[in-house]
Amino acid sequence: MRIAEQVTFGGSALDRADALRTDPAALAAARADPRARAVALWRGKPLLAGARRDRLARLPLGHPALATAATDLLLGCEAGAAVFAADLSAWVPPEGVPETLGAFADPSEQRHPALPADHAFAELRTHMVALAPRDAELAATARGLLGWHRSHGFCARCGAPSAAERAGWMRRCTACGAAHFPRTDPVAIMLVTRGDHALLGRSPGFPEGMYSLLAGFIEPGETVEAAVRREVAEESGIRVGRVGYMASQPWPFPASLMIGCHAEAVSAEIRVDPTELEDALWITRRELQDVFAHAHPRLSAPRPGAIAEFLLRAWLADRLD
Structure with a gap:
């Protein structure tokens, strides 16, 4: 797929500086470099800057906001300078911890008193499409790496x-x-088509009206193609023939790699497994146009920036090659 790396969190060509990881002297020199910066996160939420929260903030390692935060996780290098991840999760905002933290959509923002007024910790899923590719990749890498350390x-x-x-x-x-x-958990996510129709499903935790592509974890000893056929059959009863790879997306919520595939259905009758989906349906390209135009009477689109939206827009534009 020619546009595969245009998916959110992909395509920035970050220098991950593997050689520094095993060279203590070089790593110490990189940390001492005044150009070194830290990407700060609070309980999984990156520090974003700007009125629209469209920039990932990078702080000098000596910034007062980082006084109690460890900055020993190397994310990579930008223009020859090291970038680290800083975890500020121990900090307690004056307003306390919001009830929406960790929810499907967390609208809350947290502002640290030592930072400029236009800096705030904000939910990455909400703002990921506003970020430049490099900012998005750094934020995803930091979130995934810090989350792994907390749970392992x-x-x-x-x-x-x-x-x-x-x-x-x-x-x-x-x-x-x-x-x-x-750790990264492989997940197959499938654009299942049959002629001019695509298969959409709705999980129980989705916001009202939201439908997306079917997806599921790849099991041990299973190929990606086999996982696609199994998951589609289990969740919707649809049988799938040819399966092809399209694009991938790191998805650090908490630690998945979404492997996007195009699958051609060889049956049409839907039989939903209620333990997996609330509903599933076939949608035409014309109906999908209405969905993305927010003009459909029943359906709303997948989350902007998610690979499901990326694959559906590519199908709608006939850009699956």
């Missing part, structure tokens, strides 16, 4: 505490010495 503090082999190494890209068990690396 103990060895999966023996249960003892583990400690970060390789500038945050590995954890080593303090007892048995086992090495653990950041």
Whole structure:
């Protein structure tokens, strides 16, 4: 697919500076460089700047807001200068922790007193389409890496505490010495078509009216193509023939890689599994135009910036090649 890397979180060609991860002296020099910066997050929400929250903030490592935050996770380099991730989750905003934190859509913002007025911690899913590709990739990488460290503090082999190494890209068990690396869970997401129709489904947790593409985790010992056929059959009863790869998207909510595929249906009758979906339906290209124009009487589109929206817009524009 020629436009595959135009998907959100892709295509910025970030230099991930792998050589620095295993070179303590070079890493220390990179940290001491006055050009080094930190991307700050609070409980998974990146620090964004601007009235429209359309820029990822980068703070000098000596900034007062980072006084109590660890900045030992290397994200990569920009123009020869290192960029680190800083976790400010221990900070408690004056207004407290919002009830919407972690919800499908968290509209709340948190402003740190040591930062400019146009800086705020905001939900990445809400603002990801406004960010430049490099900002989006850095934010996704920082969110995924910090989330992995929070949930993998103990060895999966023996249960003892583990400690970060390789500038945050590995954890080593303090007892048995086992090495653990950041986790990414592969998920197949499918644009299923039959002639001029595409298959959409609605999960129980979606906002009212929202429909999207079917998706599911790839199981051990399973190819991507097999996962597509299995998930579509399990969720909707539709049988699928040819399957082709289209594009991928890192999805750090919390740790998935969405593998976008085009699948050709060889049956049409829908039989929804109610444990997986509330509803599923076939939609025509003309109806999908109305959905994206916010003119459909019943359906609303997938979240902007998500690979489901990207694949559907590509199908609508006949750009699947």
